[in-house]
Amino acid sequence: MRVHVLQVAYGDDEPLSERVQRVAALVAEQQGADLVVLPELWAPTGFGYRGWAAAAEPVDGPTITAISAAARSIGAFVHAGSIIEAAAPGADRGPEGRGLWNTSVLIGDEGEPLLTYRKIHRFGFAAGEPDLIEAGDEQVLAEWETAAGPVVAGLATCYDLRFPELFRSLAEQGANLFVVPAAWPAARVEHWRLLGRARAVENQAVMIQCNTAGTHAGVTMGGHSQIVSATGEVLAEAGDNEAVLVADIDVAAIEQYRATFPVLADRRL
Ligand SMILES: O=C(O)CCC(=O)C(=O)O
Numbered sequence: 001m002r003v004h005v006l007q008v009a010y011g012d013d014e015p016l017s018e019r020v021q022r023v024a025a026l027v028a029e030q031q032g033a034d035l036v037v038l039p040e041l042w043a044p045t046g047f048g049y050r051g052w053a054a055a056a057e058p059v060d061g062p063t064i065t066a067i068s069a070a071a072r073s074i075g076a077f078v079h080a081g082s083i084i085e086a087a088a089p090g091a092d093r094g095p096e097g098r099g100l101w102n103t104s105v106l107i108g109d110e111g112e113p114l115l116t117y118r119k120i121h122r123f124g125f126a127a128g129e130p131d132l133i134e135a136g137d138e139q140v141l142a143e144w145e146t147a148a149g150p151v152v153a154g155l156a157t158c159y160d161l162r163f164p165e166l167f168r169s170l171a172e173q174g175a176n177l178f179v180v181p182a183a184w185p186a187a188r189v190e191h192w193r194l195l196g197r198a199r200a201v202e203n204q205a206v207m208i209q210c211n212t213a214g215t216h217a218g219v220t221m222g223g224h225s226q227i228v229s230a231t232g233e234v235l236a237e238a239g240d241n242e243a244v245l246v247a248d249i250d251v252a253a254i255e256q257y258r259a260t261f262p263v264l265a266d267r268r269l
Contacts, residue, residue, distance in 0.1 A: 001146045001249045004033040007225040008042045009213035009242035016043055016055055020066050027070035027078060030244075034146065036074075037210040038067070038081035039181045039225075040158050041102065046183020047217040049128055056086035056100050059116055064105050072111030077144065080105045081181040081210065082119065082157055084133070094134030101134050104157055104181055106142050115142050115155070120166065123159035139166065141173055148252040151177055154205075158182035161195045161209075164202065171203040171264070176230070176254045178205055183212040186240070189222030193237075201232040204258050206249055213241050230254045 006026055010019055020043050030036045040046055043063045044055035057063060063083050071078040085103035093099035102119040118136025122129035142153045154170030154177070161180055170178065178199060184192045192211065200207035207228040212221040223240040227247040236245040258264070 001034045001148070001151060001251060002032060003208055003227060003247050003249055004030045004036045005208060005210045005225050005227060005245040006036060006038050007211055007213055007223055007238045007243045007245070008039055010042065010045065010216060011214050012216050019043055020063050024066040024070045027067055028073050030076065031074055033074065033076045035077045035079065037079040037179055037181065037208055039210045039212040040082045040183045041084065042081050042212060044084050045216050046212055046221070047219040049132060052084045052100065052132060056084040058086055058088055059103065059105055059113055064107070064113060068107050068111040068113065071107045071109065075109045077109050078107040079179050079181065080107055085118070096134055098132065098134050100132060101136060102129065102157060104155060106155070115140055117155035117157070119157040119160065121159045121163055139170060139173070141170060141175055146251050148250055149255065151251055154178045156180050158184055161192070161199065164199065167199045167203055171205055176205050176251065177249070178207050180207070180209045182209065184222045186220040186222040189224050192222055193224055193226065196226055197228050197232050197234070200228040200230060204230045204254070204264065206230050206254060230257050
């Protein structure tokens, strides 16, 4: 399975609608990919909290519609990163009544949105996400066939990476790969790199991390998207700028490694 990770860079100057067009065109250039991955909140911006309500949209809104068309044009699965999802009129607005979520969307190779995952761990302490959006309450796995066997992808977003119990739970439910879009700041980028490898090693699962680059809302993003094998080897890593990472994932090798080094069977709870 060939994975392309698109580390999108942006600043405050680029209007949202132009960025959606630019990123959709970038996705449409990824011929040969089986899975394309985008970062967290690349359209409404990761730290532009004040603009989130205005940029909120339903899953079938303009951002995912544009990325779906690009997915269809190249016949690849696309993890579209995340949007600020707005509750449909009359729908449940969540326990805090806000009607907004940080929602990632997996699109199938015919351009159809397959699954959504609402970020469970909200970042920002008293401000930011806990103040503005609802927390997701459901773990999400996506399963599809590859030539080498089934991929079972556990979905998580940015700050979730700090909570190993989420990843262990996804692994217990069968995940052999994790996809983590992010808008992770440069100030803590070493945590991003380290925790991604740790989650891969401790769960013997492939880790695909797609971060943001550039500076927006006064926060410089960390870049350093990475694709890590189930043994903890970094197969591809980006620098600080916009970048496309490409790596081939051998799904059969994950299962072989787990069979020859069956650490997970030795857990004592
Ligand atoms: O945990 C961190 O250091 C960054 C998390 C973050 O920026 C986010 O979840 O949006």
